[in-house]
Amino acid sequence: xxxxxxxxxxxxxxxxxxxxxxxxxxxxxxxxxxxxxxxxxxxxxxxxxxxxxxxxxxxxxxxxxxxxxxxxxxxxxxxxxxxxxxxxxxxxxxxxxxxxxxxxxxxxxxxxxxxxxxxxxxxxxxxxxxxxxxxxxxxxxxxxxxxxxxxxxxxxxxxxxxxxxxxxxxxxxxxxxxxxxxxxxxxxxxxxxxxxxxxxxxxxxxxxxxxxxxxxxxxxxxxxxxxxxxxxxxxxxxxxxxxxxxxxxxxxxxxxxxxxxxxxxxxxxxxxxxxxxxxxxxxxxxxxxxxxxxxxxxxxxxxxxxxxxxxxxxxxxxxxxxxxxxxxxxxx
Amino acid sequence: xxxxxxxxxxxxxxxxxxxxxxxxxxxxxxxxxxxxxxxxxxxxxxxxxxxxxxxxxxxxxxxxxxxxxxxxxxxxxxxxxxxxxxxxxxxxxxxxxxxxxxxxxxxxxxxxxxxxxxxxxxxxxxxxxxxxxxxxxxxxxxxxxxxxxxxxxxxxxxxxxxxxxxxxxxxxxxxxxxxxxxxxxxxxxxxxxxxxxxxxxxxxxxxxxxxxxx
Numbered sequence: 379x380x381x382x383x384x385x386x387x388x389x390x391x392x393x394x395x396x397x398x399x400x401x402x403x404x405x406x407x408x409x410x411x412x413x414x415x416x417x418x419x420x421x422x423x424x425x426x427x428x429x430x431x432x433x434x435x436x437x438x439x440x441x442x443x444x445x446x447x448x449x450x451x452x453x454x455x456x457x458x459x460x461x462x463x464x465x466x467x468x469x470x471x472x473x474x475x476x477x478x479x480x481x482x483x484x485x486x487x488x489x490x491x492x493x494x495x496x497x498x499x500x501x502x503x504x505x506x507x508x509x510x511x512x513x514x515x516x517x518x519x520x521x522x523x524x525x526x527x528x529x530x531x532x533x534x535x536x537x538x539x540x541x542x543x544x545x546x547x548x549x550x551x552x553x554x555x556x557x558x559x560x561x562x563x564x565x566x567x568x569x570x571x572x573x574x575x576x577x578x579x580x581x582x583x584x585x586x587x588x589x590x591x592x593x594x595x596x597x598x599x600x601x602x603x604x605x606x607x608x609x610x611x612x613x614x615x616x617x618x619x620x621x622x623x624x625x626x627x628x629x630x631x632x633x634x635x636x637x638x639x640x641x642x643x644x645x646x647x648x649x650x651x652x653x654x655x656x657x658x659x660x661x662x663x664x665x666x667x668x669x670x671x672x673x674x675x676x677x678x679x680x681x682x683x684x685x686x687x688x689x690x691x692x693x694x695x696x697x698x699x700x701x702x703x704x705x706x707x708x709x710x
Numbered sequence: 711x712x713x714x715x716x717x718x719x720x721x722x723x724x725x726x727x728x729x730x731x732x733x734x735x736x737x738x739x740x741x742x743x744x745x746x747x748x749x750x751x752x753x754x755x756x757x758x759x760x761x762x763x764x765x766x767x768x769x770x771x772x773x774x775x776x777x778x779x780x781x782x783x784x785x786x787x788x789x790x791x792x793x794x795x796x797x798x799x800x801x802x803x804x805x806x807x808x809x810x811x812x813x814x815x816x817x818x819x820x821x822x823x824x825x826x827x828x829x830x831x832x833x834x835x836x837x838x839x840x841x842x843x844x845x846x847x848x849x850x851x852x853x854x855x856x857x858x859x860x861x862x863x864x865x866x867x868x869x870x871x872x873x874x875x876x877x878x879x880x881x882x883x884x885x886x887x888x889x890x891x892x893x894x895x896x897x898x899x900x901x902x903x904x905x906x907x908x909x910x911x912x913x914x915x916x917x918x919x920x921x922x923x924x
Contacts, residue, residue, distance in 0.1 A: 453792045493788065578751045602897075602900075
């Protein structure tokens with residue numbers, strides 16, 4: 379394992395020091411491992427708290443700031459944060475209008491956020507609502523799985539819902555748009571290589587040079603199936619088709635994200651986006667906004683994911699609203 | 711630590727937890743390896759971190775009653791582990807603490823009752839059923855075996871040995887199962903042919919219990 383770390387045990391604590399020092403939009407509570415806005419939002423506005431395992435940066439800490447999150451709870455690498463962290467963050471950011479928890483659908487994240495919401499309501503009287511993202515079409519949503527994973531739509535949701543909260547909408551309205559964004563978003567990911575979790579010291583899975591994993595999540599877990607490595611054009615089809623099979627994306631403006639898994643150069647991400655855009659155009663999907671880059675990563679995994687959100691004019695307006703975070707910044 | 715006349719003292723409980731802490735720490739790479747195959751490669755590190763925190767807290771000050779002891783263990787796991795195993799193991803011990811009451815010793819029947827309450831907490835939190843390929847698959851048979859041994863008039867030592875053996879059988883049975891809960895369920899049939907990491911650490915919990923009541 380070759381990594382820019384001091385020791386596997388101190389990766390998170392050391393990275394939080396760097397985030398504190400390097401991102402003027404945030405301040406870090408190093409004891410509770412919560413990243414807060416440097417300038418809290420005004421009283422009477424709904425606050426957004428998200429969080430999850432570390433290793434997906436810029437998600438979630440890099441999306442704390444004006445127009446997006448109020449706080450992000452950082453767990454160990456690929457491990458959900460704990461209820462006490464979330465409870466503390468919830469109490470600190472509440473401006474009297476309630477707090478929305480944005481949770482990616484993983485067993486651990488959901489259980490910890492549930493415990494945190496119970497604690498925050500019981501002990502601090504904070505009104506808490508939650509949205510659980512589950513946009514990954516690689517996972518069959520059935521009684522026989524933990525349900526679809528929350529992946530790329532989480533980025534788009536934090537932006538759009540962040541703008542809605544910034545406008546001053548109440549908690550019910552903020553939760554409603556959050557659920558609407560999640561319901562209209564679909565993602566599919568693939569990996570060229572595994573990633574190496576610092577505490578494990580070696581790649582999570584072996585992947586021969588001539589093969590790839592289709593349908594991976596964001597934790598270096600193996601995907602749905604392993605196939606021969608194809609061209610960018612072929613890979614794009616294997617990502618776009620399952621998304622369009624799952625939800626008709628025509629007849630509405632789409633927001634599309636071509637996301638890197640952390641170990642793939644931006645040049646290849648642009649190349650992949652070109653292929654994806656061509657496929658979407660051919661399928662009659664009208665792309666209104668795009669993001670191409672590393673936004674929800676899986677440590678040093680090489681690969682990418684595609685997220686398509688079937689948006690509407692309201693979502694586009696909220697998407698275009700000003701945002702100032704380390705991960706997304708425009709209009710301000 | 712030996713138990714006299716089939717009762718469990720605070721020292722016994724601490725010895726049980728200490729033995730469990732040693733096992734998950736010594737076997738952390740093994741647990742992580744199991745988790746790498748069908749999960750996200752963190753179960754060993756998480757359990758080792760959690761149980762190290764538990765033992766550190768108990769060394770600072772050992773609670774004077776069993777309920778305080780187990781509640782403290784549960785809260786420490788909930789706040790130090792994260793992932794799914796934090797809330798699951800945490801809720802398990804919290805419910806044991808709530809069930810056992812402010813006592814300083816308990817007998818086999820008390821232990822069976824509070825372990826059953828712990829299992830109830832696990833189910834409330836994780837909604838797992840037998841055969842889902844989770845820690846439930848090791849724990850439920852272990853408690854059934856404990857109860858059966860108790861009903862047959864066995865000693866506490868025999869009860870914990872029966873629980874240990876049943877937990878190991880339950881753990882091994884997860885090998886052929888297709889996961890229906892947790893992160894391994896994303897793999898569908900590819901989760902077959904691997905032991906469930908949570909069932910493996912649960913088997914260690916009962917091995918530690920049987921080893922303590924020797």
